[in-house]
Amino acid sequence: MADEDRVRADSRAGGEQSDMPASHRWRAVNAGQTRSTLRRIARARQRRRWAVEGLAVLACLAALGTYLATRSGPEPGDDLAGRSGVPAGATRPSGFPAAEGRTGDVGPATPGLRPRQRPPSPDPTPSASAPAAPPPSTAPTLSVSRAEAPGEIDLTAVGSRDWMHWGLHGGTSSVRKRGGSGEIVDGGGKGARVGWDGNQELVSWRDGTPERSESDSSNGVYTCGAGNGFSLAIAGSGEPRTVQVYAGTWMARGRLDAWLSTGGPVSKVRLEDPYTSQSAQFTIRFQLPKGARLLLSWTVEKAFTPHCGNVGLQAVAVR
Template sequence: MILAGVLVVIGFGFVAARGLNSGPEEAPPAPALGDVRPPTLPSDQGLIPLLSPTPKPSPSTTPATSAPPPSRDVLRVAQGPVPEKVDLSEDGESDWVHWGLEGTFSLERDKGGKFRILEGAPTAPRFRHSLSPQAFTWTGGDPVATAAGTKTGIRTCGEGNGFTLTAPAGTTPRILKIYLGVVSGRGKLTARLTTGDSTGSTVLDNPGGTLRTAVVTVAYQAPRSGQVRLTWNTDSAYGKGCGGVALEAATLS
């Protein structure tokens, strides 16, 4: 009995000693990277999409383009009444001219107009007149710098007689205005562009012996550099007096 008790005590001491000498239990080794498994999602739960930022529209790099020039002539002729007073300096941004202020062959024009409006060589006798019911004013003129309101102009007599004018034409739209009249006759104005076959015309008829006036507006544009050419002739002369056409002024813008 004594021997059995001693063996029990020794055995208990041996177990206790092992418990004191042993360290904490080691953690199991981590699985290799290839052995990692994602958690299983429930079958009724779909993937949540990630929202990508909406790209901002890039600014257009296409350069702005102007309207292309016309491929053919553009020409329109219209007739209307003359205002009571016409300021040629304001009306003619590019050039202006006035006839007959100081004499039969006097010509007053825009000093900075660069001679854009030109009259052709006279083909018939002309006369100065002061019959216009409207007054013409200007500033910046040459050789006469200013005019407060003149009613002068030039005229010619007889069927077939008249005046010719030219102005530059090109891809820039332009407006040429002609202030004209007729006494005891019928006048016809014809406009054409040298860059094509486009023409336009208008007629002013006056059987009376006083000056009837009008302003003829010629709006035009050409596909290339050229000219607009105008003729203002007496179609018919009435009576035995000096029936025919008259010319006061012209403007270009």
Template sequence: MILAGVLVVIGFGFVAARALNGPDKAPPLDPPAPALGDVRLPTPPSQGLIPLGSPTPTPPKTTPPPATRAPSRDQLRIAQGPVPAKVDLSAEGESDWVHWGLDGTFSLERDKGGDFRILEGAPTAPRFRHSLSQQTFTWSGGDPVASTTGTRTGIRTCGQGNGFTLTAPAGTTPRILKLYVGSVSARGKLTARLSTGDSTGSTVLDNRGGTLRTAVVTVAYQAPRSGQLRLTWSTDSAYGKGCAGVTLEAATLS
């Protein structure tokens, strides 16, 4: 019995060893390669929307105002004309105005806000008050006399070579100065010049009669830089034996 059992065990081991080492043993198979359609690519990380910057607005094109060019040289023009029957000095003299002789020989009435732009030079001869004008002068906002409804007064000198001198500011801004003058038995001459150059101008008012003849002299001027307009109004010729000469009533600047 023992022998039979041993034989059975030996026989079973022989059969098992042959099965494991026999020629029919198949090699292990590699796993099949996946088809192209089955390849899964890695999913890229999720990206948010890339913000686009707001376009910078283009400012509208603006055309700069034309530059005011200063004149390259003096400009000066003189014209003479009749005096209106009534002259409102405060309306005409936007920058300044002056009137002479309301209350006396040395009476001077002027624009209270005119900053003394019109100035008279030092007298070189005796002067006298007159009330001979055919025209009247009015104003408001004056000093020392605030206003008047109309005056025919002015001042005068006698004799050849005597008269008045005045100045007014000059610069790149165009200006107009009006001078209200007269003559009695005389030829008056007005000369204007600018201190910034050689520009000059003149006009005459001839009157051989014994009554007052009046005129308004308009001086339009402009200078290349700051300076002065200088005026001389004097008796060029005296015809009579009495107080023959020139008169001065008012001036305005605009």
């Protein structure tokens, strides 16, 4: 039955083709082949276009991936991840410049800062501050030394705070610095004071009272006999002070004792000449609080002649 249907179909097709002119049959056959070829060519061209477009897309994707990888990587000079706690590939926040002299990022960006402006430094912690310098010492101090007396003594120059001179008009006369501090106190002493104008040292001043000025005075005072001498005191002011004592001996041993009213040991300095006179400049440096005093005693420790072995005193200056 199926074979018979196929025979009838073929015969109809053959009959229809046999009725068509030969030129028409050739055009029909050729047209069918041309359309088929064109479809194949079009499909091939479309496949090639898709391939080219696909390659272009892949190239774009590859370029985009390279660009993104470059942007997300660490910038030149940045430390590796882990030094500052910033993960690898993270970028520095916008507007946060790196601190000069440091490596890596130093913290998050601070809002409101202009470009290249650094955030303010934190206040130092109390533990990092340097310890305060201790206040200057006000503990009492004392030192005594002896040197040869100068040939000329300018009391105005060496006694910037105070000075005092004895013997200008006899054993009981004295001259003080006009407008001085009054730190020198004459405490008297044992033995009678006698004026003397034959000292080798010449004393001058320009700011005295009651004698305003004097030039090249050789005057002074002295007292004879062992145990006799002069007592002086210098008031403390809380500041370091220097005292100059201009004194001498004649055929005797003199001893200068210096001590502080606040207590402590006594400093002793001696000057001796058994045959003639001897002069010296004693320098005393001390520091005492107000109300305390430096105490001085210049006495005959030993006389080498019964004819008035003595100690003499010309002047005292404080600066």
